[in-house]
Amino acid sequence: MVTIYDVANKAGVGMKTVSRVLNDEAHVRPAMRARVLQAIEELGYRPNLAARQLAANRSFLISFIMNDVTSSYQTSMLVAASAECRRRNYHLVVEIMEPDESATGLVERVMANLRPDGIMLVPPLSNDADLIQAIANRGTKLVRVAATLQGYGHVVPVRDTEVSQKLVAHLLASGKKRIALIAPPYAKAAAHERVTGYKLALAAAELPLESDYIVQGDFTFASGKSATERLLGLPQPPDAIFAANDAMALGAMAVLQQRGIGIPEDMAVAGFDDSPGSRTVYPPLTTVRQPISGMARDAIAKLLGGPVDQEPLVPELIIRGSTQVGFVETVIAQDK
Amino acid sequence: MVTIYDVANKAGVGMKTVSRVLNDEAHVRPAMRARVLQAIEELGYRPNLAARQLAANRSFLISFIMNDVTSSYQTSMLVAASAECRRRNYHLVVEIMEPDESATGLVERVMANLRPDGIMLVPPLSNDADLIQAIANRGTKLVRVAATLQGYGHVVPVRDTEVSQKLVAHLLASGKKRIALIAPPYAKAAAHERVTGYKLALAAAELPLESDYIVQGDFTFASGKSATERLLGLPQPPDAIFAANDAMALGAMAVLQQRGIGIPEDMAVAGFDDSPGSRTVYPPLTTVRQPISGMARDAIAKLLGGPVDQEPLVPELIIRGSTQVGFVETVIAQDK
DNA sequence: GGATCTTGGTCACGATCTACGATGTGGCGA
DNA sequence: TCGCCACATCGTAGATCGTGACCAAGATCC
Numbered sequence: 001m002v003t004i005y006d007v008a009n010k011a012g013v014g015m016k017t018v019s020r021v022l023n024d025e026a027h028v029r030p031a032m033r034a035r036v037l038q039a040i041e042e043l044g045y046r047p048n049l050a051a052r053q054l055a056a057n058r059s060f061l062i063s064f065i066m067n068d069v070t071s072s073y074q075t076s077m078l079v080a081a082s083a084e085c086r087r088r089n090y091h092l093v094v095e096i097m098e099p100d101e102s103a104t105g106l107v108e109r110v111m112a113n114l115r116p117d118g119i120m121l122v123p124p125l126s127n128d129a130d131l132i133q134a135i136a137n138r139g140t141k142l143v144r145v146a147a148t149l150q151g152y153g154h155v156v157p158v159r160d161t162e163v164s165q166k167l168v169a170h171l172l173a174s175g176k177k178r179i180a181l182i183a184p185p186y187a188k189a190a191a192h193e194r195v196t197g198y199k200l201a202l203a204a205a206e207l208p209l210e211s212d213y214i215v216q217g218d219f220t221f222a223s224g225k226s227a228t229e230r231l232l233g234l235p236q237p238p239d240a241i242f243a244a245n246d247a248m249a250l251g252a253m254a255v256l257q258q259r260g261i262g263i264p265e266d267m268a269v270a271g272f273d274d275s276p277g278s279r280t281v282y283p284p285l286t287t288v289r290q291p292i293s294g295m296a297r298d299a300i301a302k303l304l305g306g307p308v309d310q311e312p313l314v315p316e317l318i319i320r321g322s323t324q325v326g327f328v329e330t331v332i333a334q335d336k
Numbered sequence: 337m338v339t340i341y342d343v344a345n346k347a348g349v350g351m352k353t354v355s356r357v358l359n360d361e362a363h364v365r366p367a368m369r370a371r372v373l374q375a376i377e378e379l380g381y382r383p384n385l386a387a388r389q390l391a392a393n394r395s396f397l398i399s400f401i402m403n404d405v406t407s408s409y410q411t412s413m414l415v416a417a418s419a420e421c422r423r424r425n426y427h428l429v430v431e432i433m434e435p436d437e438s439a440t441g442l443v444e445r446v447m448a449n450l451r452p453d454g455i456m457l458v459p460p461l462s463n464d465a466d467l468i469q470a471i472a473n474r475g476t477k478l479v480r481v482a483a484t485l486q487g488y489g490h491v492v493p494v495r496d497t498e499v500s501q502k503l504v505a506h507l508l509a510s511g512k513k514r515i516a517l518i519a520p521p522y523a524k525a526a527a528h529e530r531v532t533g534y535k536l537a538l539a540a541a542e543l544p545l546e547s548d549y550i551v552q553g554d555f556t557f558a559s560g561k562s563a564t565e566r567l568l569g570l571p572q573p574p575d576a577i578f579a580a581n582d583a584m585a586l587g588a589m590a591v592l593q594q595r596g597i598g599i600p601e602d603m604a605v606a607g608f609d610d611s612p613g614s615r616t617v618y619p620p621l622t623t624v625r626q627p628i629s630g631m632a633r634d635a636i637a638k639l640l641g642g643p644v645d646q647e648p649l650v651p652e653l654i655i656r657g658s659t660q661v662g663f664v665e666t667v668i669a670q671d672k
Numbered sequence: 673g674g675a676t677c678t679t680g681g682t683c684a685c686g687a688t689c690t691a692c693g694a695t696g697t698g699g700c701g702a
Numbered sequence: 703t704c705g706c707c708a709c710a711t712c713g714t715a716g717a718t719c720g721t722g723a724c725c726a727a728g729a730t731c732c
Contacts, residue, residue, distance in 0.1 A: 004687060014713045019688065027711055046448040048686055050389035054719055055688030059386070069415045070612050072406065079405045082432050091450060094430050096418050112382040114427060221616050247616065254618035257593075276406050277613040280557050280583065282590035340720060350680040355721060363678055387719030390685060 002045045011039035022047060060090050062303065063116040065106070067097040067125055072246075072275040073290070077122045077145065080296030088304060090117075103130035111138050118303040121145065121153075123190045143299045148189040154302040156295050158190060160272075163288050163315045164197025164242075165204070167270055170286075171240045171323060172205050176268055180213040180238035182227045182248045188219065194244045194272060213238055217248045224251020232259070239267060240323070246271035246278045249285055253322065268323040283321030290315050338381050347375035358383060396426050398639065399452040401442070403433040403461055408582075408611040409626070413458045413481065416632030424640060426453075439466035447474050454639040457481065457489075459526045479635045484525040490638040492631050494526060496608075499624050499651045500533025500578075501540070503606055506622075507576045507659060508541050512604055516549040516574035518563045518584045524555065530580045530608060549574055553584045560587020568595070575603060576659070582607035582614045585621055589658065604659040619657030626651050 004022075008015040013036060020028050021036040028036075039045075053059050062085055066074045082092045095110050110116065118141040125131055126144035132151050135142050142153030171179050181198045184191035202209055215230055217223040224243055228251065231238055243249035249271030253263060261267050263283055271278055274289035291313040301308045321327035340358075344351040349372060356364050357372040364372075375381075389395050398421055402410045418428045431446050446452065454477040461467055462480035468487050471478050478489030507515050517534050520527035538545055551566055553559040560579055564587065567574055579585035585607030589599060597603050599619055606622040607614055614621035627649040637644045657663035 001686095003685095015687090016713060017711090020712085023688080029711070032712085048390070049449055049451065050386050050395065051686035052688070053386035054384070054390055055686075055717095057688085057718085069411045070408065075405045075411055078430065079432055082430055083434075086445070089449065091429055093427050094414065094418055096415055098419075109422070113385055113425065115385065250616040254616065254620075257618040277616050280586040280590065280613050281617055282593040284590075337719095339718095351720085352680055353678090356679090359721075365678070368679085384719050388721070390687090390719070391721035393685080393721085 001048075002043045004045070004047065007036065007039045007043055007045050010043060011036045058117050059115050061114060061116040062090055062092050062300070063095050063110050063114065063119045064092050065095045065097055065110070065119060065121055065125055065131075067099075069096065072277075073273055073292075074122050076292045077296055080293040081120060081300060083293075084297050084300040088300070088306075090300075090304065097125065097131075103128065104134045107131070107134040107138060111140060117141065118143065120299055120303065121147070123147075124188055127189050141303055143303045145295055145299050146190045148192070154299075156299045156302065157312075158193060158290075159312060159314055160191070160193035160288075161197045161200065163317055164194040164272075165201040166197075166317050167286070167288060168198050168201030168242055169204070170317065170319060171242065171268055171270065172201065172207075174264075174268065174323060176240035177207075178210070178213065178236070178238040179207075179240045179242060180215065180231050182215055182217045182224055182241060182243040182252065184244040185216065185218045191244050191272075198242060217244065219245050219247060221247045221251040221254075224248030225255050226251075228252040228255040232261075237267075240264075240269070241267065242270045244272055246273040246275040246285060246287055249287070249322075250277055250281060253281060253285070264321070264323050264325060270323055274318055278320075281322075283327065286320045286323040287318050288315045289318050337384075338379050340381070340383065343372065343375045343379060343381050346379060347372045394453050395451050397429050397450060397452040398426055398636070399431050399446050399450065399455045400428050401431045401433055401446070401455060401457055401461055401467075403435075405432065408613075409609055409628075410458050412628045413632055416629040417456060417636060419629075420633050420636040424636070424642075426636075426640065433461065433467075439464065440470045443467070443470040443474060447476060453477065454479065456635055456639065457483070459483075460524055463525050477639055479639045481631055481635050482526045484528070490635075492635050492638065493648075494529060494626075495648060495650055496527070496529035496624075497533045497536065499653055500530045500608075501537040502533075502653050503622070503624060504534050504537030504578060505540070506653065506655060507578065507604055507606065508537065508543075510600075510604065510659060512576040513543075514546070514549065514572065514574040515576045515578060516551065516567050518551055518553045518560060518577060518579040518588065520580040521552065521554045527555075527580050527608075534578060553580065555581050555583060557583045557587040557590075560584030561591050562587075564588040564591040568597075573603075576600075576605070577603060578606045580608055582609040582611040582621060582623055585623070585658075586613055586617060589617060589621070600657070600659050600661060606659055610654055614656075617658075619663065622656045622659040623654050624651050625654050 004015055004018050008018045013032060017028060017032065018036050021033050049060060064078055064081060068074055085092045093114060097106050119135055120143050122145045126147040127149040136152035144153050145156045146158040147155045168179055183195055199209060212234055215227040217227050224247060241252050243252055249269050252269050256263055256267055263269055270286040272288045274287045278285035278287045294309055294313040298308050340351055340354050344354045349368060353364060353368065354372050357369050385396060400414055400417060404410055421428045429450060429452065433442050455471055457480045459482045462483040463485040472488035480489050481492045482494040483491045504515055519531055535545060548570055551563040553563050560583060577588050579588055585605050588605050592599055592603055599605055608624045610623045610625035614623045630645055630649040634644050
């Protein structure tokens with residue numbers, strides 16, 4: 001195993017100078033730096049991570065805590081964050097929070113063993129008060145993506161209001177008049193901007209807010225189904241459904257197809273998240289794609305320091321066949 | 337920070353004895369062991385991972401290499417492996433192989449920095465010859481899940497033949513006579529057992545093997561669509577389609593629904609993987625569920641040592657509405 | 673008395689941090 | 703030209719941490 005001393009010998013410098021070069025410290029002349037770098041190159045030297053962790057008292061690890069691996073939102077964020085960590089020579093360690101696990105237990109387990117330099121949380125955990133408190137108690141650096149809850153740690157904001165409004169406006173523009181909303185559960189604070197956008201769009205079109213048309217869901221496929229059945233049971237059912245996430249929108253579509261109701265002619269359906277399922281149902285689901293990569297980049301930047309995107313990251317409306325008759329799906333084909 | 341010396345002092349023993357207790361070594365009397373454990377408990381001592389890594393020359397890390405986070409197969413495996421690692425006080429580090437990344441580059445990047453104690457590969461990477469060779473060159477321990485390619489590393493086998501045969505037999509039993517197969521790409525060796533099962537089922541029913549009914553796919557949604565279009569263009573189209581994975585089966589369903597062909601009355605469709613999409617389409621897709629948790633447990637056991645399941649792990653046939661008229665979907669509801 | 677078990681001690685492992693020391697280098701005023 | 707100071711550059715020493723290799727001394731058992 002080639003060590004820092006071998007590099008120092010080869011370059012004819014002191015070990016400390018090699019260390020300075022490795023850590024981009026000041027007070028090393030360019031010529032000397034080049035000599036050291038060449039020696040590193042020639043020897044194929046790689047610093048021992050464990051030794052660095054021990055001496056520098058940092059781990060070069062980021063803990064990514066998630067609670068649902070079937071969530072494409074969480075897994076997409078995982079990939080993007082992993083790529084960003086790689087650019088900085090950090091590594092991402094995945095921790096999965098079991099349904100029955102306590103926040104303090106999880107934090108104890110992760111922190112005590114791994115001692116990561118930072119923790120990254122994504123919804124719904126980024127608004128979990130217990131978890132945030134447990135992390136705050138330990139003083140570990142924290143970044144929370146799409147968090148609305150104030151508190152400890154950096155926050156990467158979401159901006160779902162505008163795009164939700166645009167989505168509902170699109171439904172209205174395509175001739176729909178009675179737009180229902182399958183709303184997010186109260187606990188998922190991060191998604192309430194979608195409700196706001198819905199209300200703003202109706203107000204802009206000077207349409208009344210029908211309370212019957214707003215049904216609470218819990219982000220699951222099953223809740224989308226039951227919400228839709230309730231909507232269909234109304235004296236005057238809606239002619240379009242905006243679900244606050246894709247899983248519920250897919251539930252809505254399943255019920256409509258079971259009953260032979262035409263999508264989008266008789267009932268348009270739209271979701272939120274651009275999940276894989278949204279691309280593979282028929283007709284493909286109109287939805288919203290989050291700027292996942294940019295958000296992950298910002299999250300890691302806030303954790304480790306570095307430039308954060310200045311222009312605000314905005315989600316993108318993806319119009320597909322579930323809201324548009326005669327939709328040409330060339331876009332979909334290349335998606336995967 | 338409380339160190340091993342603090343524990344030794346508190347327990348009134350030598351530091352070395354504490355180390356022996358921590359590592360479950362022999363030659364420590366039960367009474368002494370108990371005293372040490374109590375001191376650890378009272379002080380809330382947690383060994384410094386970096387120091388252990390440095391001294392013991394192991395990292396307590398497993399690298400999990402994946403190339404597609406949208407694949408429910410890979411993410412499910414990730415979760416199960418993560419849970420199993422936790423039980424052993426190991427940690428799972430996720431590495432994502434970029435599409436344009438070379439195998440040697442990836443291995444160099446992962447090994448040089450992290451030096452994990454083992455690497456876990458899942459399909460399709462578990463049959464990637466370049467990657468396996470690069471890992472073999474470094475001598476890192478390796479386990480490959482669902483690998484058919486012989487070579488370096490432990491292998492967790494798949495047993496897809498029997499369940500595939502059972503699936504096709506189910507189609508035949510429900511009155512279908514012309515079963516088509518959307519086959520896996522040649523490169524995905526792991527999936528060829530599904531083809532074998534298909535052929536065995538036809539042979540068992542004394543049906544001829546129609547080469548027109550076997551269309552090659554590439555595991556994508558789009559390839560499932562085009563394969564289905566080809567099948568529908570045949571002089572005598574099939575009355576059932578067995579796709580070698582769920583993505584292609586969903587593609588088949590999309591084409592059928594677009595053309596107004598009834599599922600399952602006019603055409604039954606079955607997939608493979610029990611992906612989230614298979615549960616949220618309408619009608620829900622008949623598919624096969626792999627014993628993911630068991631496979632992940634075996635994989636980690638083979639990597640780190642320990643008991644491996646003796647009874648062979650077999651996949652499970654999940655019959656749903658895409659092949660069975662009047663399917664009652666109470667089972668689905670609780671799936672999430 | 674010999675064999676085995678139990679316990680403790682010492683050193684190396686390897687990169688960084690803190691702290692300090694030893695040079696070299698340049699500027700400035702006298 | 704010399705003395706002096708400020709600063710940049712580079713090196714050294716010890717501490718950090720738990721484990722494995724190795725040895726040694728004592729205890730216990732047959």
